[in-house]
Amino acid sequence: MHDMQETTADRKSEHIDVVLQKDVRAKGITTGFERFSFDHVALPELNLDAIDLSCELWGRSLRSPLLIGSMTGGTESARTINLHLAEAAQELGIAMGVGSQRAAIEREDLAVTYQVRRVAPDILLFANLGAVQLNYGYGLDQARRAIDMLEADALFLHLNPLQEAVQPRGDRDWRNLYDKIAQLVHQLDVPVIAKEVGNGIDATTARRLAECGIAAIDVAGAGGTSWSEVEAYRQSDPLRRHVAHCFAGWGIPTALSLQLVRHAVPDLPVFASGGIRTGIDAAKAIALGAVLVGSAAPVLSAAIDRPQAVRDKFAAIAEELRIAAFCAGAGSLARLRNTPLRRTDTWESI
Amino acid sequence: MHDMQETTADRKSEHIDVVLQKDVRAKGITTGFERFSFDHVALPELNLDAIDLSCELWGRSLRSPLLIGSMTGGTESARTINLHLAEAAQELGIAMGVGSQRAAIEREDLAVTYQVRRVAPDILLFANLGAVQLNYGYGLDQARRAIDMLEADALFLHLNPLQEAVQPRGDRDWRNLYDKIAQLVHQLDVPVIAKEVGNGIDATTARRLAECGIAAIDVAGAGGTSWSEVEAYRQSDPLRRHVAHCFAGWGIPTALSLQLVRHAVPDLPVFASGGIRTGIDAAKAIALGAVLVGSAAPVLSAAIDRPQAVRDKFAAIAEELRIAAFCAGAGSLARLRNTPLRRTDTWESI
Amino acid sequence: MHDMQETTADRKSEHIDVVLQKDVRAKGITTGFERFSFDHVALPELNLDAIDLSCELWGRSLRSPLLIGSMTGGTESARTINLHLAEAAQELGIAMGVGSQRAAIEREDLAVTYQVRRVAPDILLFANLGAVQLNYGYGLDQARRAIDMLEADALFLHLNPLQEAVQPRGDRDWRNLYDKIAQLVHQLDVPVIAKEVGNGIDATTARRLAECGIAAIDVAGAGGTSWSEVEAYRQSDPLRRHVAHCFAGWGIPTALSLQLVRHAVPDLPVFASGGIRTGIDAAKAIALGAVLVGSAAPVLSAAIDRPQAVRDKFAAIAEELRIAAFCAGAGSLARLRNTPLRRTDTWESI
Amino acid sequence: MHDMQETTADRKSEHIDVVLQKDVRAKGITTGFERFSFDHVALPELNLDAIDLSCELWGRSLRSPLLIGSMTGGTESARTINLHLAEAAQELGIAMGVGSQRAAIEREDLAVTYQVRRVAPDILLFANLGAVQLNYGYGLDQARRAIDMLEADALFLHLNPLQEAVQPRGDRDWRNLYDKIAQLVHQLDVPVIAKEVGNGIDATTARRLAECGIAAIDVAGAGGTSWSEVEAYRQSDPLRRHVAHCFAGWGIPTALSLQLVRHAVPDLPVFASGGIRTGIDAAKAIALGAVLVGSAAPVLSAAIDRPQAVRDKFAAIAEELRIAAFCAGAGSLARLRNTPLRRTDTWESI
Numbered sequence A, B, C, D: 001m002h003d004m005q006e007t008t009a010d011r012k013s014e015h016i017d018v019v020l021q022k023d024v025r026a027k028g029i030t031t032g033f034e035r036f037s038f039d040h041v042a043l044p045e046l047n048l049d050a051i052d053l054s055c056e057l058w059g060r061s062l063r064s065p066l067l068i069g070s071m072t073g074g075t076e077s078a079r080t081i082n083l084h085l086a087e088a089a090q091e092l093g094i095a096m097g098v099g100s101q102r103a104a105i106e107r108e109d110l111a112v113t114y115q116v117r118r119v120a121p122d123i124l125l126f127a128n129l130g131a132v133q134l135n136y137g138y139g140l141d142q143a144r145r146a147i148d149m150l151e152a153d154a155l156f157l158h159l160n161p162l163q164e165a166v167q168p169r170g171d172r173d174w175r176n177l178y179d180k181i182a183q184l185v186h187q188l189d190v191p192v193i194a195k196e197v198g199n200g201i202d203a204t205t206a207r208r209l210a211e212c213g214i215a216a217i218d219v220a221g222a223g224g225t226s227w228s229e230v231e232a233y234r235q236s237d238p239l240r241r242h243v244a245h246c247f248a249g250w251g252i253p254t255a256l257s258l259q260l261v262r263h264a265v266p267d268l269p270v271f272a273s274g275g276i277r278t279g280i281d282a283a284k285a286i287a288l289g290a291v292l293v294g295s296a297a298p299v300l301s302a303a304i305d306r307p308q309a310v311r312d313k314f315a316a317i318a319e320e321l322r323i324a325a326f327c328a329g330a331g332s333l334a335r336l337r338n339t340p341l342r343r344t345d346t347w348e349s350i
């Protein structure tokens, strides 16, 4: 059995199981959003019902600047999950990503497990491939197929060096990827967004990705789901498991990564994800400059269940965000983006 | 039953029950007073028995600069509470507020549940209305009735946007209130004080309230009773309960709000409340510039019991305040107000 | 019974019982010594056996700069305690104070419970009176009797405003004491040292005491025994007990008080006490400028037991101090006093 | 029995037992590495398999800059431990030290318990003697014998003043050692490295050791094994045990000592040890300037067991170091050494 070649779909299925059954949260590190607070505005001069959180991105209208994070595909249950996520996204008017589409590139019959346009005709929908695959035979053709199979609006290229490093048979050669990303970006006619998967993006990487023509960056910082933790639980070898667990506190906290990236590439749209758990986190992310705020793991169990459960989770986040904006005196995303935060330790305004 | 229109009095009664039975304290946030300490004065050059904490405000003499916070009215048990609070206030020579008088504006026969002048002829007594009601049909007439029914010395206009936002059927339109407040202030012949209910007041709001002619501001900051927590426990819908609980750490810590408001409107009297639990907290609030220091929730259960229990609670706070002033070398409120505090983390004097 | 006039000796006896049976340590405040550390010197260039911790003060030679804090007198068991403390002090060559001698001033036959010169002919011995007694009939005569009955080398005048404030029938008039202290100091021919009892001395008080001609200051700061806690446990009235407990965190941390006083009156000898528990604390106190370091409560139970137990406690502190000096590269008190400390939080040298 | 002269070998054997059976970790102090983090590099532009952690030191090639800390010798079981450590070191291409060779200097037949060249012909191997022995009859002759018996590449002179101070019959005269070290260094033809044993090296000591011609410094800072804790457990006298335990938090945190030494003697190679537990710690140590990173206690129980267990422990550290370098975007030690760290509290880059 151990000799059998593990398929990409098997791996995605194991990931789901581990995330649902183990504590895969980062340890010894937090998102950093708890370091900031809004000054409450006791007289907001707003109509709460008229708070406008809508925005437009790449031709799609969103009712809230929220994103259901890229998670799955490739198996029958993944198909159900994706459909449930998509129904909720459609109902709430928010964006959604699917998990890495490698399984469907390898086996075309698995494409159906990713396809959600039928139930979500209007959402901003993201295709997903691993950037490192560009070093392992992937290129323009595969990217186009990933986008087309989804009728996606944009493509997430995920960057997951730590996950690859701690998993058995991970892809270990990360050289020359900037050139290949730049080439791909220029050949594709949809926006390409670089995202991490839970360890964040630093200033230099942001600058170089911007030079490649990347349309946006999703920081996917540390403090939420830790992919070294997920891979640790998938390891049978105790030594390799130990090594993986070691990195539970690795990465750039989401709030810090957001600040670093915003400062490094002020003109590039930035998404915030990684450990976003409430609409208050989301509001702080927006005040720190994010245009879209994503959350993944917390919605997974709901997604297996039924679309209403997903909708409730994200409706709660949207409502918290709305109330946070209201109590911060911000009637729109534009206003929220210009609302100063205060450091909770020194009480200094930033 | 659920369809029945909940009355304002019902709501006030539920509030009392929740505050008594649940843990409605703010979570993940503190008043911030623990960040400061007095330099102990080992040789105070004072007669402890002669420490003078008396002050005058709007024609009333207070023996201590203390305020029993606005809480209730509208039901039979609220009436008892208010009478007990008032007896204690009269005996101790401190100020008192009643809860929002909306119930009695809606049903005149409920006025009696707020009326305490009979037992408290000499106290500084505050009427109470929600500022947002000015957007929902209230105006000069209602304000006058609130004041007159109490023979009040002044009117608290409370600002509670978070509470309104998280409660079912809360008042959600907070536009144009500054103008209406300004108008009301100029028409009334008693001082009008703006107060929050546990999330604090920021610098800008303070400045704009001052421009409206407000006579004082009660910061009612974060760190004590959390009204989103109270409303959370009143919610039957789990999603809305979740949303409300999310805000348990929202707001401006009382000590910070006090500093912000003092700095923004140095000439306006400021009251400190929200999480004041001891006379040492009160002394720090005064050193940070407060003219009156209020406390609400801790005295509630005592107030149901008997006036002596209320008196004991506030007598303890007054005695702690007196001893704190003594050991800080301050023989009067004026001296206490000029006593520097020290940051407990850096040991720097402020 | 409650009506009976409590005698001073009764009170001292109750103090001992409370300190032994209750947790009377300060709460929510520490000495602050944990904020500092020595840079370890891996090659100290010293002979550990030759480390010289001896010093001279007011004509007495000490083998270590240690002081057994003022504690008791007035009862039979206090007499035993004082004799045990004195035997240990004599054996170790360290200083000692007795408790307030008011009991023996009131009843001359109690003098014997304080007298230890027979067993401790060579020690630096401190008489003890409350400074506030100067407002209650005490003066030169009583001070002389206190010193003479002990054959003391110096007199501690203790300042305990918080203790007086929270105890029933405490002495509450602290006015005009500076003048009386100045007068007493000039009339007496032994050095007079002002000491607190666990809440510390601030800069202004230090400066004014220095102007009175005080020979030294013992900061007796916060972080060790709390006298409001002791008095809390002696209160039967729950309200007054509550008030007293409130002050468990009041005062200036010993390490901070030491810094403030050293800076305010750089030429005055300063003693450090209040929460000193190890020779490492003592070493830090000396590095911060103390000439003598005292400890009281930890030795109390040993003192009831037998002199050897006291000796062991202080011998341990002396040995820890010696080793700390050695590992800080300081072969003498003079060198230790010039050894920089480092802040444990920022790692900055002070 | 107590009168019998404890032999050096007995002592070493007791040390092993205590370290295995008691909690001898430092308390109330940490290495300080947790105060720093790397900025994760989401696109490292590296081939993980080609990350080059090899280095050369004094003619020996290392595959990783790791060092199995000096621990033991002198007994039969120590011989087994040393052989197991050496086999692992040889297999992994890392360095190794043996414990103090005093036992074998005293009794030549014990030399065999230290000799590991047979199983580790290629490793960088360190002899070990206590520097203070130079004050107790040791000199060039003993140093040469220690080096020769091991066919060592270099000699560790350990500095352990705290351990000597708290142990019974410890060596207490640490005067004039600099001169003797300088003389020894100039007479020997192998590099001599000064090391602490768990309390760190400060700036001044580093500078003076450099002036002696020392070839490198191993900071062996605080936060890992505490030798006062080890000695505490070897004490039967409760007072002396108490004194020893007092120093559980003494010393300079490893990360701080590393910074102090690097700054004081920028041209001298520095080793980091003391509490290094993971390859991430090791990576941070290298980023702070260390050329070699050592770990001792964690491998002890493995070493009694079998060489594979040791190899697994250090292979894990090496793999973690490799992955940390990869995710910090550093393909070589030289690059890692130039990688900035960030303070986890202020988020400032250093």
Ligand SMILES: Cc1cc2nc3c(=O)[nH]c(=O)nc-3n(C[C@H](O)[C@H](O)[C@H](O)COP(=O)(O)O)c2cc1C
Residues within 6 Å of the ligand: A015, A016, A019, A069, A070, A071, A072, A098, A099, A100, A128, A156, A158, A195, A196, A197, A198, A220, A223, A224, A225, A273, A274, A275, A276, A294, A295, A296, A297, A298, A300
């Ligand atoms: C079960 C699961 C599967 C995931 N699979 C992918 C993936 O295939 N591609 C990707 O870019 N990110 C993937 N992610 C990462 C998320 O998109 C997100 O960046 C990360 O989980 C941090 O967000 P969180 O803390 O809200 O979970 C996955 C996350 C989860 C929980």
Ligand SMILES: Cc1cc2nc3c(=O)[nH]c(=O)nc-3n(C[C@H](O)[C@H](O)[C@H](O)COP(=O)(O)O)c2cc1C
Residues within 6 Å of the ligand: B015, B016, B019, B069, B070, B071, B072, B098, B099, B100, B128, B156, B158, B195, B196, B197, B198, B220, B223, B224, B225, B273, B274, B275, B276, B294, B295, B296, B297, B298, B300
């Ligand atoms: C049971 C209860 C009812 C309250 N009702 C009112 C009210 O009607 N109007 C108002 O302005 N504040 C009301 N408050 C808020 C208090 O006046 C005060 O601002 C807040 O509780 C913070 O103070 P605390 O932490 O001391 O409780 C109420 C508080 C409590 C505990």
Ligand SMILES: Cc1cc2nc3c(=O)[nH]c(=O)nc-3n(C[C@H](O)[C@H](O)[C@H](O)COP(=O)(O)O)c2cc1C
Residues within 6 Å of the ligand: C015, C016, C019, C069, C070, C071, C072, C098, C099, C100, C128, C156, C158, C195, C196, C197, C198, C220, C223, C224, C225, C273, C274, C275, C276, C294, C295, C296, C297, C298, C300
């Ligand atoms: C039982 C007991 C009795 C004390 N009595 C006196 C006293 O009579 N006079 C005085 O100046 N200080 C008295 N003190 C205070 C101590 O001298 C010392 O300042 C204080 O306890 C802080 O030191 P510690 O934390 O080491 O106990 C007493 C302390 C204790 C524990």
Ligand SMILES: Cc1cc2nc3c(=O)[nH]c(=O)nc-3n(C[C@H](O)[C@H](O)[C@H](O)COP(=O)(O)O)c2cc1C
Residues within 6 Å of the ligand: D015, D016, D019, D069, D070, D071, D072, D098, D099, D100, D128, D156, D158, D195, D196, D197, D198, D220, D223, D224, D225, D273, D274, D275, D276, D294, D295, D296, D297, D298, D300
């Ligand atoms: C069992 C044991 C014995 C040791 N013996 C020696 C020794 O003989 N000579 C020496 O220089 N250091 C000795 N050390 C100290 C280590 O080399 C190292 O400096 C210290 O333990 C800190 O590293 P650690 O926290 O990784 O254990 C010993 C450590 C251990 C655990």
